[in-house]
Amino acid sequence: MRPATRVAGEGLSPIRRMSLDAPADAVDLGLGEPGWGAPDAGTRTAVPAPSLSYGPNTSDPALVRAVAGYASSPTHDVAPEQVMVTAGSQAALFALFQAWVEPGSTVLVPDPGFVAYPTLARLCGATPVGYPLGADGDLDADALVALLGEQPHTSLVVLNHPANPTGGLASERALSRVAEACAERGVLLVSDEVYAELWVDRRPVSLRDVSAEGVVLGSMSKAFAAPGLRIGWALGDPEVLAPARLLHNAMTTAPSRLSQAAALALLGAAEEVLPAAREELRVRWATVDRVAPHLHTSGHRFLGDGHQKAMFRTATRAGFYLWLALPGHLAGAAYADPVGTEAFALQLRDEGRVTTIPGTAFGPGGAGCLRVSLGGPVDELEEGLRRLAPWWKA
Ligand SMILES: Cc1ncc(COP(=O)(O)O)c(C=O)c1O
Incomplete structure (x- = not known):
């Protein structure tokens, strides 16, 4: 075999x-x-027996609402149907790639960038192509949009800011430019923002601050210090999330109920934890x-x-x-x-x-x-x- x-x-x-x-x-x-x-709020979680059932494929509605509330800001509202809760943001990436990346197409990934992106592209039968970053690892929209022009078979573009491994960020201008370029070409834009809450001087800009396009990823693994829960999420248009939900269900049925309960408690304590x-x-x-x-x-x-x-x-x-x-x-x-x-x-x-x-x-x-x-x-x-x-x- x-x-x-x-x-x-x-x-x-x-x-x-x-x-x-x-x-x-x-x-x-x-x-x-x-x-x-892990913050106390996550480890103290009392788990009542009924929550050991499978629960809905789309995860506990209370957690979905909590993520929507947490991800909403004065400039944009996130509705529960725009939330897909996953087994870590890694599973969101896997499901989105499998749902939207055609074999033979190209996926633009940051170079240097998080190690999973090229692997996930290859697992779809696609070719990962690295785009260069600016000084300090920041998003260089000109370089990325130019590469997009040279790669007409691109199906998906991943951004990561604050970035692993460089710590690089993305400006409002750079984000709107890339979002527009992807929308014009019908390319799915995935903005991996799992480190967004870990800032020292100033809150980083989110794709959502400048555009309703694309999908934004978040996680309990970094600022909430609970990577072992394996809870993350994707935020986006329900029609973009729908095929990814099927993939995620096929892979995991739904995230662990114990982890969902702990994640709900942590989100409730976000004002102290973050x-x-x-x-x-x-x-x-x-x-x-x-x-x-x-x-x-x-x-x-x-x-x-x-x-x-x-x-x-x-x-x-x-x-x-x-x-x-x-x-x-x-x-x-x-x-x-x-x-x-x-x-x-x-x-x-x-x-x-x-x-x-x-x-x-x-x-x-x-x-x-x-x-x-x-x-x-x-x-x-x-x-x-x-x-x-x-x-x-x-
Ligand atoms: C940039 C980035 N995205 C996604 C992940 C996956 O995180 P998780 O699946 O724990 O949410 C990581 C983990 O290190 C990461 O560095």
Whole structure:
């Protein structure tokens, strides 16, 4: 027996691989998961016996209403029929891709970007094509719209902001430009905003602030610090969600009822949980500034044409990833390419005893960079940064 060809080329995520073979005493700054513990509101949930039934395919109506209320803002209302609750936003992505991506079509994904997007496109028999990001990893609408023009068979475009792995954001102007371009061409736009509530200075712009087009994704996994619940959602036109709901039902029937109950409790406590999560985040970014401020300023990104660019992330901080350019004193070395980037990450892990993720795990556009997760416990972050710091000093 042989597995279907659509899965033949897929393997373990490079993120998991970096942690798996790490020395036992390595500090893990690899995995992108909040380390400040699930809020009380989620763990105290009392689950009455009747909620152990299957429940509706479309999940508990009270949870759907709660997500709609949570996602509504003074500028736009979200109605319950515009909400699809899923087994994590990952299942929303899977269902949307399966429902809207034709085999043989093209899916535009950020490069560097979240590792699941190209895999999900390939599982649909489509070709993922990376679009470049602007300085600091922000959305570059001109580059994306130009690529859209060159790829007439595009079925879906994914945006991610605040971005994994770069922390990049999207301006109102960039979002409306991309939304318009997708609408004109009949291309589904998916705006992955799972890190939206994790901001330090200023709330990031949502696609919904500028457009009613496309689908917006949210999750309990990041700011609500409850990734193990596996609850996320997609917000969009009911007609766009309808075929994705069929896919999601075929895959999971419905999300776990226990998780739905906990998610409902967490959403009810959002006014306490979210500011507390942002405080956890602020402490972590302050830890970087205190322990290793030079990491921001002494990295250089190799551009592959013999040039290099100093990386200096001045933009608004959001999400919990530090996107680090490799140390400037490695200039001219073979570190610019994917092999060099991975070799440096392995050296940091095996000699420096700190696990980071090589930027190339997120696409060829990540060469010359590393992703450092600030999400974990502060003492581990502090120790990991102390171990990283000397490598950025020539
Ligand atoms: C950008 C992005 N989107 C989606 C997900 C999936 O999150 P979940 O399925 O836990 O909601 C992740 C998880 O790391 C992510 O980084």
